Amino acid sequence: MFLYVLACLLCGLFLLISLFLHKRFTYWERRGVVHDKPTFLYGNLREFGRTKPLVQPFRDFYMKYKNKAPFGGFYLFMRPAIVLFDLELVKDILIKDFGNFPHRGNYYNEKDDPLSGHLVNLAGPKWRTMRTKLTPTFTSGKMKFMFPTVVHVANEFVSVFKDLVEKEHKVNALAMDTQETVIEIKDLLARFTTDVIGTCAFGLECNSLKNPQTLFRRMGSKVFTEQRYGKIMNSILNAFPELGRKLHIKLTHDDVDEFFMRVVRETVEYREREGVQRNDFMNLLIELKKHNETEGFTIEDIAAQAFVFFLAGFETSSSTMGFCLYELALNQNVQDKARAEIQEMLDRYNGKFTYEGIRELKYLQQIFYETLRLYAIASFLLRKTIDDYPVPNTNHIIEKGTMIIVPVDAIHYDPDIYPNPTIFDPSRFEPEEIEKRHSMSWLPFGEGPRNCIGLRFGEMQAIIGLVMLLNNFKFTTSKQTQIPIQMNKKCYLLASDGGIYLNVEKL
Template sequence: MIFVTLICVALIALYFYGTKTFKYWEERGVKHARPIPILGNNARNYLMRKSMTQVITEVYWKYPDEPVVGFFRSLRPELIVRDPNIIKRILNTDFQYFYQRGLNHKADMEPLNRNLFFTGGDMWRLLRQRLTLMARYTTDFIGACGFGLDADSLQDEDSEFRKLGMEIFRIDAKFIFKLFLKQLFPETFKNLKMFGHIEKTVIQLLKQVLKQRNYQPSSRNDFVDLLIECKKKGTIVGESIERRDAEGKPEIAKLEIDDEILAAQMFVFFAAGFETSSSATSTTLNELAHNPHVQVKVQEEIDRVLAKHNNKLCYEAVKEMTYLEWTFKEGMRVLPSLGFLTRECVRKYTFEDLNFSIDEGVLVMIPVQALQNDPSYFPDPEEFRPERFDPELADPNNKFVYLPFGEGPRACVGERLGLMQSLAGLAAVLSKFDVSPAPGAPRHPVLNPAGGIVQSVVGGIPLVFRERSAPH
């Protein structure tokens, strides 16, 4: 009897704990779906039936007249923003309130998350301050390997690089359960690692490359050289974004660069290069396969430009392929690699035009996938039309609607790099091959319901490549 009583008390306590925040949006007059105890509005994502992007997209279309919509991920109140003007304030104008991505516990951060994408606050600002040197990647990167190792991924399906890439983005029931525990009991499970299974591999990989180069920059001018130089320059010093003195001036912040931080940057650089560029390129090829008239125009431009440069695929040649660039941007509009963006409120913020405030710790989500396929901003969004990105035709008001690389101070620092390597890859393929849909393949890729921040598709995108007989 005592045991049954204890079970009942525990269940009642869990119920009250699992619903304690559910009045948050109601008290602020923000529309939202009724949350489920413990799971909030995120049950289908926890059960791996819908990806986070799919869940957010459904919310976006369910409330077409609302500028913002409330959401609960387990107990955490989150705000889905639909209005581009509010998005602009979140990402840019009022950035000082939203400089965190909200992907880490504030006090405890696992080693691989101490990178430019996941981290926030002073660590983010100082890392960005130094790693902005990435802007030097122009001509050299097209011919250089980012890590100075021969990945041999195209020839070897079992290469260590492919294995690592697959492990980074593998989301299974165990991963989801750990994520759920961290969201339901953030303080209790703050030290639970999400990337512990690859941490040792990434650190060993860094040490291997550094040892090969005798811990000195090489002539490769690649990402590892950048990391070596970053460490050799020593402690990063700059103005704090988090702390101010009695006079309201920013205090001085410092960050010591050790191998752990270097490994974290290597991890996120590799992860971004492995999945985001490849998925965007694959999506573009799929659309070209289903839109042969566009494919012909792209190939005509590639042929014309390469002939001008003695058939050499160089940086200058890629820069001249403007229609190819429009096509790739249209591919990223159809299916952006990151289906949503996140920003965490760092102190109380008031939406004066909506007459409510949110508190520190509330996560703001920007539904990129939904925005970029909304006919209000892109007429006939199901039509693949690269001309949308002709500067003379593009709508300047869509700056905070079209967001494949983010926007504002926390926009992707690798945008230029990612764009160039993807365009070079597409040009190399389309200069030699025609692409068409594989027999029986679906018109639109089937999204993986277990996908995380980066969208992925089930079974890849099957296409048929046929060698071109002659230029167009």
């Protein structure tokens, strides 16, 4: 009798799960929205992490349906989502009707996992309050304030780079088997941006340029290379965040959490005790704490914002710089023109690197923007619908709680927007060319009230690094350079599969 009842219960449970999954995976079919048939558990992302990088499913989907509808139905594993095709609709959701799409829908747990309660993840009034508090710290004036700190690290970077080039050149000369001096630049660039962000966000001399195994570098890398949970679990947490919080589920590794919280506490306590003032982000956060103590700007808030500043700054900027140097190695005429512009700027400023001088490098900025088009590190934007949303000029309604995907990479590779989109061409970002395109056709930093708050710093950091490198070295391809470059199939952010090897010649 017991076995019979148990069998009935199991059959009933199996039937309920089957009905739930059937209803979930026929969501777009029942609404008459263009879509591809999903696979069990993985939705439309079955090949992600196996045979394709994350950008590919969205790019393929966009190209398949962009001329058939303003948006399409997609399955983020088990979550129904919408992929936008029409740029006017993108503009509506990111800007015009932002009030209905202010959240990204990321899982976070401030109580058990304080580092996850940062600006990128926060939702509701807490996000708006935090954004308002932090916005003044990323003005052009504040960038000028931090400029000398970045240049100081960049000078150290050039010194380390020169030593490495000379060492490799001597080794090759002794071996007499090649005239090339091949350097793996991806790791070096990550060490540079780690030291920049570590200094600006935490006020610490990380010294990862000279010591690649420094604890700061290892802890930062661990966040990207060792996810606490797999793709399915992360999808479930994003779909059912309240359940995750009730179960006290953390995303941050315990040792990473302990390290960054300790560093922030010790830094804040030392600076407040000794009255230390520095040209960095941590100083600005401490000032916020002083002026907002009654509003609850806590040490956990400081740690979370410094943490995301570090993560967003070192990985995205170093990857973009790596891709940029790769393209410059393939396009020597572009590299030569950029170097000439840098030398002309230095002549105007008597050989000194100044904030004003860096901002005058318009061609290098075009190179940077074209790199971000070809290699959008965050290849899509996420938004979550608060209330039912009637889609303009259609009979469709996006239901409350639905995830919205803006396929940044796919838009950047749309041949109707960018002819010959796989070709590296900085002239696309000449002012008159930008004017010809829709304002939503280039979105590496997002757009609207929830765009990347640190975009000015990210651009400044990358441009300074590129200026220093191009002024001291020439980059060409080598036998070890991967052409065309392949992308990592397991990363959520766009990243090369392995290192980026270039031949480097000291000027």
